Amino acid sequence: MKTRAAVAFAAGKPLEIVEVDLEGPKAGEVLIEIKATGICHTDDFTLSGADPEGLFPSILGHEGAGVVVDVGPGVTSLKKGDHVIPLYTPECRECYSCRSGKTNLCTAIRATQGQGLMPDGTSRFSFEGKPIFHYMGCSTFSNYTVLPEIAVAKIDASAAFDKVCYVGCGVTTGIGAVINTAKVEIGSTAVVFGLGGIGLNVIQGLRIAGADMIIGVDINNAKKEWGERFGMTHFVNPTEIDGDVVPYIVNMTKRRGDLIGGADYTFDCTGNTTVMRQALECSHRGWGKSVVIGVAGAGKEISTRPFQLVTGRTWMGTAFGGAKGRTDVPKIVDWYLDGKIEIDPMITHTLRLEDINKGFDMMHSGESIRSVVVY
Ligand SMILES: NC(=O)c1ccc[n+]([C@@H]2O[C@H](COP(=O)([O-])OP(=O)(O)OC[C@H]3O[C@@H](n4cnc5c(N)ncnc54)[C@H](O)[C@@H]3O)[C@@H](O)[C@H]2O)c1
Numbered sequence: 266m267k268t269r270a271a272v273a274f275a276a277g278k279p280l281e282i283v284e285v286d287l288e289g290p291k292a293g294e295v296l297i298e299i300k301a302t303g304i305c306h307t308d309d310f311t312l313s314g315a316d317p318e319g320l321f322p323s324i325l326g327h328e329g330a331g332v333v334v335d336v337g338p339g340v341t342s343l344k345k346g347d348h349v350i351p352l353y354t355p356e357c358r359e360c361y362s363c364r365s366g367k368t369n370l371c372t373a374i375r376a377t378q379g380q381g382l383m384p385d386g387t388s389r390f391s392f393e394g395k396p397i398f399h400y401m402g403c404s405t406f407s408n409y410t411v412l413p414e415i416a417v418a419k420i421d422a423s424a425a426f427d428k429v430c431y432v433g434c435g436v437t438t439g440i441g442a443v444i445n446t447a448k449v450e451i452g453s454t455a456v457v458f459g460l461g462g463i464g465l466n467v468i469q470g471l472r473i474a475g476a477d478m479i480i481g482v483d484i485n486n487a488k489k490e491w492g493e494r495f496g497m498t499h500f501v502n503p504t505e506i507d508g509d510v511v512p513y514i515v516n517m518t519k520r521r522g523d524l525i526g527g528a529d530y531t532f533d534c535t536g537n538t539t540v541m542r543q544a545l546e547c548s549h550r551g552w553g554k555s556v557v558i559g560v561a562g563a564g565k566e567i568s569t570r571p572f573q574l575v576t577g578r579t580w581m582g583t584a585f586g587g588a589k590g591r592t593d594v595p596k597i598v599d600w601y602l603d604g605k606i607e608i609d610p611m612i613t614h615t616l617r618l619e620d621i622n623k624g625f626d627m628m629h630s631g632e633s634i635r636s637v638v639v640y
């Protein structure tokens with residue numbers, strides 16, 4: 266079949282809207298009509314050429330929602346008409362990693378997904394007879410796409426596609442980092458560095474988890490109001506304080522009877538390795554946990570004095586918020602439908618596919634929190 270798609274033909278170039286060829290689903294695969302897709306910072310990272318694993322030409326996009334329109338042989342858990350969210354982190358429930366119960370990083374299709382291919386080692390997309398790579402196993406910047414059954418979460422059919430597509434990455438990553446990775450308890454103090462599409466979801470996750478003090482840190486003052494809207498209690502702009510941000514926050518988080526200070530939990534949502542170090546070092550001696558969510562540029566390394574860890578801080582990271590896609594994504598959609606979490610105000614712009622490059626421009630200028638393309 267033919268489908269409209271925004272194709273990344275080369276790094277650093279705008280996406281081009283063209284008609285591509287799409288082969289139907291093979292065994293264990295499903296064909297999905299994408300109804301809406303968010304534009305995440307990670308798409309931009311790959312498009313910019315900074316991603317060492319980026320492949321071109323490819324169809325980017327990994328934050329979609331849509332409807333199953335066809336299923337390949339052997340598919341049992343999905344049928345035509347199901348409303349779904351594609352998963353860049355699949356959940357096969359059978360591989361060694363899935364069975365461990367300790368991680369969401371399923372390995373069933375890891376190798377081919379990283380090569381921009383379907384599990385049988387080929388691509389379903391082509392343009393003028395030449396194959397186009399899949400991206401993060403999702404390629405939601407195409408109106409129709411093919412995914413393995415194990416990489417598709419079935420969701421409540423009453424959820425609006427142009428809102429819950431955000432659960433496909435940003436919402437789940439931010440909230441999951443708090444609940445699954447850090448396991449924040451009621452009454453905690455927490456610091457979130459970077460109040461973009463991910464950081465704001467960390468903030469709402471902290472609010473749900475019952476954190477007392479939620480400090481947001483951003484170099485853009487416009488983010489103060491955004492943070493407050495989702496539960497942030499204090500704002501710090503590191504460029505406007507005297508001295509270094511670490512002692513400043515350590516001092517801020519001193520509680521009654523505590524002579525040291527430091528936050529129980531800190532989160533990096535910037536991808537900046539200097540910020541990652543700051544986040545670790547303003548976590549509390551003895552028990553502070555610092556979670557890396559941001560994706561750093563190629564070749565970047567993190568460093569700190571080992572004493573920071575010897576004295577009880579834990580440095581950890583999370584992909585897709587530690588969420589097991591087929592199990593957790595439908596639950597997060599239900600939380601949204603039940604009013605436990607907010608999504609609508611974070612979707613600041615809705616675009617047509619033809620205007621998708623404007624979405625990237627607004628991300629760069631800091632104008633948008635999330636732009637969503639509606640097909
Ligand atoms: N681990 C995962 O599974 C996962 C999933 C999605 C996105 N990400 C990554 O998370 C990061 C954030 O994504 P996003 O969509 O929220 O990006 P974004 O651009 O919307 O937000 C980043 C924010 O960080 C702020 N910032 C930049 N430099 C700063 C500094 N030095 N100190 C404080 N704040 C600073 C910016 O002003 C902005 O508000 C990206 O690196 C993205 O690739 C990771």
Ligand SMILES: [Zn+2]
Nearest residue numbers: 305307434435
């Ligand atoms: Zn993403």
Ligand SMILES: [Zn+2]
Nearest residue numbers: 357360363371
């Ligand atoms: Zn698995």
